[in-house]
Amino acid sequence: MTVRHRASSESEARALWAAVVADNPSYVTGGVTGEVLEIRVAAKSARSLRQTLDDLLAALGTAERAAAAARAR
Numbered sequence: 001m002t003v004r005h006r007a008s009s010e011s012e013a014r015a016l017w018a019a020v021v022a023d024n025p026s027y028v029t030g031g032v033t034g035e036v037l038e039i040r041v042a043a044k045s046a047r048s049l050r051q052t053l054d055d056l057l058a059a060l061g062t063a064e065r066a067a068a069a070a071r072a073r
Contacts, residue, residue, distance in 0.1 A: 001040070002038060002039070002040050002041075003038070003039045003041070003053070003056070004037070004038050005036070005038075006035050007035050007037060007067070010034055010035055012035075012071075013035050014032050016060060016063045016067065017032050017037050019062075019063035020039065020063065023055075027043060028040070028041050028052065039056065039060075041053060041056065
């Protein structure tokens with residue numbers, strides 16, 4: 001499964017990627033192209049995929065809120 005997210009800038013996309021990749025196992029890959037963060041997830045079962053995506057999107061949401069707060073300063 002692939003998740004694509006457009007950040008407000010390339011540097012923010014890179015920061016978001018750094019925030020989510022650190023916590024994820026080797027079956028999560030991806031990177032940044034311009035303002036777009038692309039995350040690919042592979043799993044052995046639908047349940048495992050769902051759990052990984054839930055965790056990943058929660059981490060991405062937290063990182064996104066932190067980036068928004070930093071922009072507001």
